[in-house]
Amino acid sequence: HLSAMCQNLGDLHVTGPLKDMNFSIPEGGAVRFIYQFTSEPPAVSFRATGEKDGIIDIVPRTGILFLNGSLDWETKAVHRLQVESLDEKGNTVKGPYTVTIYVEDINDNPPEFDQIMYTGVVRQNSRPGKPFMYIHATDRDDPTTPHAQLTYSILHHFPNPYKEMLFQIDNVTGAISPSKMGSYYLDPQKQDTFTLVVTVKDMAGMTANAFTSSADVIITVKESLWKAPPTIRIQENSTQVYPVNISQVCPWPQALHLSLVPQKKQSRLPFSIDQSGVIYVTEPLDREKKDTYAFFVVTKDNTGELVDKPLHIHIIVEDINDNPPVCQQAVTVIEVQENEGAGSNIGTLIATDMDEENTLNSRLRFKIESQVPPVPASNLFFIQQDTGILQLTSRSLNKRIASNYSLKVLVSDGVFQTICDVQVHVIDINDQIPIFEKSDYHNVTVAESLPVGTVILEIQATDGDEPGTGSSYIIYQMKEGDPNNTFIIVTDSETNRGFVKTNKALDFEATPVYNLVISATNPEPLVLGVQYNSSSLTLFKVFVTNVDEPPVFHKTVYKGEVFEDIPVNTLVMTVEAYDPEGDTVRYSLKGDVRKWLRIDSATGQIYTASTLDREQEEMYTVEVVASELTQKSKATFILHLSDVNDNPPLLAMDYPPFFCHPLSGGERAFIQADDADEQLWYSTFTFSLADDVNTRNNWEITKANATHAYLSPKHVNFEEKVYNVPVIINDNGKPPLERKVNLEVNICKCSSEKSCFIEVQREHSWPSTGQAIGILLGVLLIIGKSLFLGLYEKKQKREDLMVVYHDYIS
Template identity: 80%
Template sequence: MCQNFGDLHVSGPLKDMNFSIPEGGGMRFVYQFTSEPPAVSFRLTGEKDGIIDIVPKTGVLYLNGSLDWETKAMHRLQVESLDEKGNVVKGPYAVTIYVEDVNDNPPEFDQPKYTGVVRQNSRPGKPFMQVHATDRDDPTTPHAKLTYSILHHFPNPYSEMLFQIDSVTGEISPSKTGSYYLDPQKQDTFTLVVTVKDMAGMTINAFTSSADVIITVKESLWKAPPTIRIQENSTQVHPVNISQVQSNEQGVTYDLHEKEKLPRLPFSIDNDGIIYVTEPLDREEKDTYSFFVITKDNNGELVDKPLQIHVVVEDINDNPPVCQQDLTVIEVQENEGGGSSIGMVLATDMDEKDTLNSRLRFKIESQVPDRPASNMFFIQQDTGVLNLAGTSLKKQAASNYSLKVLVTDAAFQTICDVQVHVIDINDQIPIFEKSDYDNVTVAENVTVGTVILEIQATDGDEPDTGSSHIIYQVKEGDPNNVFIIETDPETNRGFVKINKALDFETAPVYNLVINATNPEPLVSSVQYNASSLTLFKVFVTNVDEPPAFREVAYNIEVSEDIPVNTLVVTVEAYDPEGDSVRYSLEGDVRKWLKIDSATGQIYTASPLDREQQEVYTVEVVASELSNNLQPSQKSKTAVLLRLRDVNDNPPRLVMDSPPFFCHPVSGGERAFLQATDDDQHWAYPKFTFSLVDDVNTRNNWEISKINATYAYLSPKHGNFEEKTYNVPVIIKDNGEPPLERTVNLEVSVCKCSSDNSCFIDLEREHSWPSAGQAIGILIGVLLIIGCIVGGVFIHMKCKQKDEKKSEEKDAKDRSELNRLH
């Protein structure tokens, strides 16, 4: 049993008891033990420490001072009851007093001042130092639960603190802002006032202590090295140490990451941050490399920002010059002046551009043949430009030269082959084999493309060159390019062809002057003369041709209401030979048109109707009349007559069947009416519906518009008999001028079947006839039988007469036949 402080006035018999009493508080009563005869007093022994005692006579257990948890957390005592002689009656019983801790001790830092070092760009949240404080109160209670915080930050140049502290462990680390902004060049020392509170900082009554933390900022160890330069094709044993990086933290793992995708990355890094090149590099394969170095902690998290490493591969002279072409071919005209630039020898070097390793020099090693001299050419040492040395080349001396050009750099040399072709100059003109090719006669209807003459000229210049190739042209006599001349490139033979259709009436004779030239210009000292000209005459014979119309077809648009005998178009044709032309029509199936045979004027012969045919097509035949006035050649052209619509058709109703209303009429019934018009409407056709203004119609019917083409007809009351009514409806269109029509619409009022359709009462048709009806029917039947019998009798009489006449005729015929015999 544990007795709390609030129950100190409780008393009871002697027994084992436990008490829990807060520390401090001074003198107080704890408990009163009651005695049982023969006991008259009590005795307390044990860990009284001068603070705990009992009143012998009354058995009151009390404190005569303050308990201290930090000095002693538990007191073990024994209580006995005694008789008058001092002998033990009961006991001893164990009495234990547990001292309850109260928060009476402030926390204390283990150092009055702390110092620490942080590196620039250190990882945010990564501790670089720690402060520590202790509290003498009970660690199992909130009294000793400590919380750390930064009270002040000197200086504090930013809106956020550059440092942060773990409230539980006291570890200090850079904040995100600090990781970014800490820079020893700007501020290398900071003072933090760090506080520690007990009671877990949850109450204002907690004790607080503080300490100064002096932090020195140093430059980051994590820096990218300067650009690393490695000479290509190194003969060192690889891998070779080329640089080193160091993280701001210890125990990290280093790794490389490619910036660009490569078949292989020829670099590596070890656990100390040393970067190696793993194999010899080739500048001509790749002259620069960029990659990243990263660091990770044991959890695989990035520690530092990735560092970009740049490597430049330095060139050595390890590539010889290369001729850009296996054979450089240069053409030079034989009249080219001495000193002229005739071409260029091109070579390349894969070593680094604009360095001595790639500087090239050119020199002519040999010239074959060496006539008329061995030094006919000169090459510019630094550019490879090839010049004629001093004199012009002569094709008669040599038509080709082979040169060996030596190309060198600082360590290598290469031979480039050059071939120089000497081109003959155009100093010979073409000469015709004939100065006059006489004449040729062709019909004017000869096919375009027909060859009418072959011509030939020769040229003494080098064959198969622009100096010897011949171009033939008609220089005079053909202003309209009726003729064309094509050249055989192998023989220089010319073929004069018909280029355009001939026309005897326009040009019966052509006097042609033909010249022969070269595509290559002649040298200045030579000119074309009469030897390069020839004459040729073409006679064109006449061929009778059909008349030709001035137009391929005639398109005319007229209104459909033009009067008869209106002139609609005049067609015109002419005969190339000058004969007279007569005109006629074909295909005028509707007989709408007529034509003046002499003038070609076409008139309307009857009224036109667009509704019958909107586009009317006929053919006009033009016939030439020869001197004997007999038609010979003919030609045709089409005349398309497009008819413009006029409003000449009144509107009409479109109905599948006459409307009807079921009897008796109850009201609200409607019949659907639709109007249409055969005329053409440029916009949507619009009709108006109305009823004839008479009393009967006005009292019985009404009409209402639905839209431009539809309306409803409705009865105005229900007092209609079963019969057919004639309802006059007026329909009017929107033409110019408008037309209207009155339609006498038959409207039935009838009994309807279950499906709302009119039906005929058939009851009488199925009833038995009356007596009078039966007698009438009998008399009718007898009359019909009598007529049939009479007809048969008359037919038999007629047949007998015919047979008798036939026999008489046969007898007469036999008698006549016997007489002839």
């Protein structure tokens, strides 16, 4: 060892004088240098004592502190030594000094479970996440480091019949509980034993170099004692002493509180539960008010947490026969003709019972108790016992003997009885046909313009049957001559008088004459052997006279759409009207204020008469007049003009831009463009300067947005005057249009409000005639204004007057 140490001494760079020192050294390893102490005369050697444990020592002559074995944190975490220097005689020169060696833990121990195999029991329907057992492992490494931080997981799950595991483990505590899937699917009838292979990793499971151990967990599934009882049946209106025990649930041992929760929001439940799981009904129940109840039994532990999922309790209230039959009507009225035969079904008595349907409690039976009057026999009527259908026992009804019968019918449900009243009215048989007072009502002449609903004739037929019955009421109909139902006939129910009315507009051109045959019938069928004949028919003729009607357009509004640049004499629309009398129709236009259109008077074809302009009017509306000899009618024509790019852009500014003199640099003015064309398509403009050297040396223009740009001076050496800046603006039409404008830019002295004083002289040039007139008018205005301002100045004692331009700088 010493020879090896000497060979490696050159690698030892940590040296120093003797003093108290601390060292941290990882455990494990073999021979290693720790430190070299240097000696000072008269010291010639070193000596180490203390907890060397045969592993730590010092070379006396060189002072090298070294390890000649492996440190083990799990055996000893700290070694404390005393080191001193000696002279030739072995006497202490310096020291002893304390040298402490702290052993650093490395992950050299795998975790170990405290059991080779674990067993546990879980109940069916256990709440997911509620632990039913724990596993535990330990690690001999330093617990203050990740070396001993353990993570649990389930490696295998035997058997595993579903996509998800039925169990889950808390990776920190080792608590095993059912998963959501397990809480739902665990069933000892299907699988009562599961084996889980559970692993534990150190290093908090964060590195692939962690140690892993595993153990088997055998889990037995047992049937849940926490089960909902089968549907509970309670008889209504019980006379027992309440509360009454109706069922019991078996709570978990750890359940400290049981309660009932209604399935739906309601004021209260007529049930209660005690803490042993006994469910009571607290009051009599009435099935006719409520026939079923549904609620949950909820169990919680002392922390208020659910111990298990709520149990659904379903209760059916059983019926008893506690409701009497009820007649649907106070008096059931039945009409029957006097010639009805034996066995005829003449009507049904309807009664109801509030007890449960389709049970003996609501089964009703019918029986006739009495018949008044009892003539010509006391048993003229029969009622079916189970249906309430009334029948005649013989062909014995005669209105002259008795026109009305009163029946008392006993209705019974086996416990209760009710009497229902039935009135039978014997009505006259329909053995008389209606007879018209006239067989021919001759004719009537009406104009085709007669309003719909006008009465054109009154007719009358009589019937000898009993008044106010279906045997005597008369229905009038057009039997022949009116296939399109142009007429209707309304009957007065009191007098049986008929009123013939127009049901549709008359049209002389379509039907000038109607030859009508009118019939009179009853809603009640005629008795056998009696038939309607010619006495129930009458004739009537309607002459329709012609009325000169105006022409009729096929449409009331015509709409067309064209581009505004279409050539003159382009056909844009054809209108059409016809005259009901067949006269020739001529066409003309009214309201064509811009003289843009013309119409062919014979064909109704509308052409452009001049150049169109959408910017003047986008929706152009005129009236089209159709005329015949005496009548006219009108229709509306709306022409929508679609935009084309026919307007170059222009500046849209109320005031010219200006800059305050002298310029300081960085100024810019906001300029805006506009376009008369439709903005939907032509709202983007391009701004540029004219291509001349002077302009480009003095100015620059930059885009601000689709409709605005910035004009900026390129230097500050401008005179105090008005400059004309040639600006070119392009739109984005197809094709695009361009306009060149001379933008007046004022370089002026400004007030403290950053507005120009009186406008400076423009650049010198000879004025045109128009300009000269303008200048003359301007001078006169200025003179007049000066006189007025002078007087006003004296009156107000003002010191200064400025003409201010509007500040248009952005």
